[in-house]
Amino acid sequence: MKHWALASGAALAVSAVSLSAALAVPAQAAPAQAAPVQAAPAQAAPSRTAPAPLRGKGIYLGYGSGVRLTAESGRTLWTDRSRSGQFAVSPDGGKVAWIDARGRVHVSALTGTGRSDKVIATGAAYVGPCMTPAWSPDSKRVAFALAGDGTRTTVAAAGAGGGGLRRLGTTSGPCHLTWSADGRTLAGYAGTTEGVHLLDTASRTSRRVPGVKLVNHVASLSPDGRRVVVNTLSPRDDAGDGSWPAAFTPSVYDTRTGKKIAIPVAGRLLDARYLKDGRLVVRVAGRSANTLVVLGPAGERLQTLAEKPRNRRLGLLQITG
Template structure:
């Protein structure tokens, strides 16, 4: 079947870097403070909860966001067109912090970097915050916590089921939170409890509980090749669900996708009360869902409450019509 091609590539990559990973985790990396062996597992309380959604009415979206474009590499830019970060390595393993100011990315040697976007006349800053990450597969992207302070990322290994580590954006507090088959396009719930990703074979979406360190498959999703977000409590997930004959792609961030929302406990698909051709959706940390709708000259964001009520309709800049949307505030 066509969707199995991605799994083979991910497995070869994992085997190629497994030895390097073991060495990297055994000794202290220069950018990560040395720790005792007993500190390798992250205590539950070290993965901070981000709190429940605020009861007060959230502020409307401003339309500020981060967009993705391809062409000779990867370019991330603001809604106004200002470049935040570029990458010509071809690995494509990156994600943008929810505050829009930082990019976590993995290089070909399995080093996890944090790059702060340049502001004003200043220069962009880059720091290696961890080593031993799974490298070489575009879908093996890191995930940011809702407060933009911590990063989860898959460690290299010799199987499809990989261990996920968490580290602070400053390189402190490195530890493990469990193993899962869902290591592609990781996303983190705002309460800090759940990580979600799709399997490298595209056969299903899996949740990793950072407290119990256990993983389970989401019912109802047979095939998927993108996970775009989790509700704050991890109860709902946004994915690109696939048919059995669909092309899996190479796991790169999509510029657009037809979003589906599923209940992660029951597997029931949640209907989105939005008309038009849907090309994306993102959960905000307060539980709102921003749904992207294609337009002839400019796309539109429709913001829904957790119960599905329409709260806001916001036009995007025409210059961003063919770009992917990674973050919006």
């Protein structure tokens, strides 16, 4: 059964009502200690220096009359009532890239005191919420799908300050693009939701990830592009319109073999994503506050942090520290 996530002019389908539905059922127990690991969620090389502990800082997402981005403190950072949904926050948490109805790519500062806005490129696809731009791991470049026809979409990147426009290649998976920390790979899902595709920015070639059938969200790539975090669908599921989800059940796949990798965290999982150093952060539902569980390269539990209760029903869009 085919789904189609790219409805022209689609409004944001993830309303406050659907957000509440996604997060309405509280967890019955606090996250348990990790079970013995069956397989490593990542293939990151061991670091000679231990990474700094995560502090739980992030950018949160809420829907209502448009989109509202907030800091973990609850302070509003950015609002958008255009309802296009085509936006993404930089890894450093300082900027948001967004696409307007004229296909212009903007970069705005997340200051909370009004927009410091710059148009960095034109000709972007303005189709529906799933065609979000993607930030490079150093927060210096923005990748985006170019407008056009056909089953394969050209992806380009421009500097966050403007200039340096370069085509990166074509892919059949332009939805919810995410960039690996080594800068080599972009991953996205097909507009029909049929599969995840990887775009190699060096060779400018793309391929489909084996083993992954229907998805409507690509959340993250491991630093080397060997693991991908997605939201999978069954043929009976509603694909939605591709808006940023407030919560999803994460699945991790090996992008070469298509093997599904177990996430050794108990509880109701709401999100998962890789950090630049290869650690996997898993968001777990809680009764009064959600929890972030940080896993090491071998799946070992490194850290557990409680989020602020005020953010329990919001989506976690970006982890910044």
